[in-house]
Amino acid sequence: MEDTGNWSCNANDAVQIALVQPGEAKPTVLSTFHPQFTYPIFGDDEEIFGYRGLIIRLRFAAHDLRPHIHISYDEKFKAVEDATPLDLIATLKPFSHEDAFSTLPEYEAAMQNDENTKDFTPPGKLVHSYASKDNRQYEIWAGSLADPEVRRIIDRAQILVSFFIEGGTPIETDDPEWTLERWTVYFVYEKLATPPPTASPYSIVGYSTTYRWWYFQTGALQTRTVSEGPFPLPEARISELPARLRIAQFLILPPHQGSGHGTHLYNTIHTACCNDPTIMELTVEDPNEAFDVLRDTADFHMLRPKFLHHQVTINADPYAGQTRIPRSRTVPTNALLPMNLLQDIRTSLKIDTTQFAHILEMFLLSQIPTKHRVSGGASMARLLVKKHKAEDPHDRRYYWWRMLVKQRLYKRHRDTLVQLDHDERVQKLDETLVNVEEGYSALLEAFLEREKKLEAQEGSADAGTLGRDQRVKRKFTVQDDEDEEDHDQESAKRPKV
Ligand SMILES: CC(=O)SCCNC(=O)CCNC(=O)[C@H](O)C(C)(C)COP(=O)(O)OP(=O)(O)OC[C@H]1O[C@@H](n2cnc3c(N)ncnc32)[C@H](O)[C@@H]1OP(=O)(O)O
The missing domain is CATH 3.40.630.30 (Gcn5-related N-acetyltransferase (GNAT))
Known part of the structure; x- marks a missing residue:
């Protein structure tokens, strides 16, 4: 039996995508690139069995994406019992447009002769x-x-x-x-x-x-009105x-x-x-x-000027003027932040609640000098003893910043967290907070870097880009997801009613 080991190739390498446009005699290539993933088509290993020198070239017209698939190879494996070369056309068909399977001369003629192009x-x-x-x-x-x-x-x-x-x-x-x-x-x-x-x-x-x-x-239900119009009412679009x-x-x-x-x-x-x-x-x-x-x-760059304009910052003395500090464990959110103003900014810019909270937390963190944060060497042991009574207002702000983030994380993941015993819950929240803070700090550093770059390129209209090595990961120990409603999503991204 023939050795089947050398007959597999990496599908991501074998597939080549080209954007083409009509040329003088035949279509010319504007750009070529490879896919990032092929597992939905060729399976988890992203391997294709049964060919040597395989090239699957997908051409797309650069303007209207008229497609074409052309398959070529040096050698094809002769089927032995169960070992058969992958049927490429049958595998690609469910993922491709029917127009993609014409012959290459037909495709090239259609590209060259399309008067409307x-x-x-x-x-x-x-x-x-x-x-x-x-x-x-x-x-x-x-x-x-x-x-x-x-x-x-x-x-x-x-x-x-x-x-x-x-x-x-x-x-x-x-x-x-x-x-x-x-x-x-x-x-x-x-x-x-x-x-x-x-x-x-x-x-x-x-x-x-x-x-x-x-x-x-919720809450803002429209007031009911009596319509004088003809019946039936026009259909709501x-x-x-x-x-x-x-x-x-x-x-x-x-x-x-x-x-x-x-x-x-x-x-x-x-x-x-x-x-x-x-x-x-x-x-x-x-x-x-x-x-x-x-x-x-993008959202940080949009929101930051608004926050700066309204001088949004954490109130370092939320209990000022109170003779007795409440013993309850609730965070005095309304005394710490201008909640009505923040709600107005959020709704006017139509940013969803979780995303707004991320950007706000990131901005508030940026207002606390690094040396007062754990990443800048601030003593956590000291802060945990002093808490909101720390002498320095930045230390107090940092204490409240941590409390505000923990509060949001707790509310968001309450169902998971209540199942843990007290110590585990505290530990999990702490770990998540550390990860969230690290993620924000890295993003803030990248923003700073970009601003420096922008200043250096004064006069240029475009911001340019940072190197991929400066890009950061968002790290959350507790899954910090987008919307609760997402949980009942169908897996396919299809129109939902
Ligand atoms: C809802 C969804 O569909 S989620 C799937 C998103 N799509 C994909 O992943 C498909 C493949 N990737 C892409 O299409 C693109 O690379 C995108 C959409 C992720 C980014 O678009 P781009 O035009 O490359 O981004 P753009 O140049 O505007 O960069 C904006 C910022 O995004 C971030 N960014 C862009 N690409 C990446 C990346 N691969 N990894 C991490 N951060 C990135 C950077 O912070 C960048 O800022 P910088 O310019 O200061 O470095």
Whole structure:
């Protein structure tokens, strides 16, 4: 029997993705890159058995993502009993658009002869444009998934979600129109200054899918009114009911990553939420670590000037003027922070509660000089004895900062924590607090670094990026998740009613 050991190859290496555009005689390649993950298609080991010199080339038209799959190899394993080469077409079919399986000459002819290509504009409406440091032009377009042109591009792009978003799944695009209307897709395109004569100036950079998720308004129920209108009343459109906007998929293609496009895309979605009176909050479905960093960075830069303007800080003397200090263990939150003002800032900027708490905690920590924090060598033993009676106001602020964070963590994870005995609970909260503080400190350092960089590049419009080695991880011992409602999510990111 033939040795089967040498017949396996790494699927991430074998798959090559190329963005192409019509050229003089045949399509030309704008960029090539490999997938980050292939396990949803080829299994956990991300290996393909039965070929030598295998290349699976996925071409996408840079403007409308017209797809093509071309498979080539040097040798194929001759099947022996159960050992058969993987059926590549059958494996790829469920993840690929049907148009991808034409012959290469057919695909190239379709690309070269499409009269509409040069006049292509992305579907939807232009919502934002910007230039990069080297003066390349970019545009962000937004359109409803009910628009067939938006659906066409999304249907063709679905395989990219499996390739680049861990745990990401394609969205259902054949649902009824009323539910598709809940989805808005944001496309980021580069607008090439001098495309070839038959090519489109637009070349895809990334995209994000978002959907409206019903928002239950506690307390603020609308006052009932008697309608004088004809019966039956006009149908309520789902796209006009109060909702949270939830980011489902968010992808910047590898050749464009780390250049600020993700930040532009996120800020554009956030601005759209602020401008839409029917959207109450912006939330994110299963964000990964890289997205969390992007979001924290963008939100911190948006909120920090507001906090500074209102001089938000922890009141170091919450018991001032009280003759007797209460013996209860509750944290005097209302005396420590201007809660009404903070609530107004949060709701006006439509940031969800947990995310706002993270950014606020990070900001409050940044107001306490490092030497008064544990990371700067402050004595915890001393602080735990002195508590809110410490002489230095920064030490008192730091004490209250820790209490406020613990309080939030406790409320959020109460169900898990109450199951532990007292000592274990205290230990778990302490560990989590240490991790949260470390995560915030690292992010704050990165912000500081960026500000220094910005100052150094005075006059330049673009912030540039930090090296990947300076990027930080968010570390939480107790899972610090987004929304309670996420727990009953279906695994697929599909329209939900
Ligand atoms: C809801 C979801 O879909 S979660 C899945 C998110 N998508 C993915 O992971 C797919 C693959 N990756 C991507 O699409 C992109 O790299 C994104 C969306 C994560 C980031 O977009 P980019 O355009 O690369 O980010 P951008 O250049 O604007 O960087 C913004 C900040 O995000 C952070 N960041 C960006 N990429 C990473 C990364 N890989 N790891 C950690 N932090 C990162 C950095 O703090 C960066 O700030 P800096 O510029 O000062 O370093």
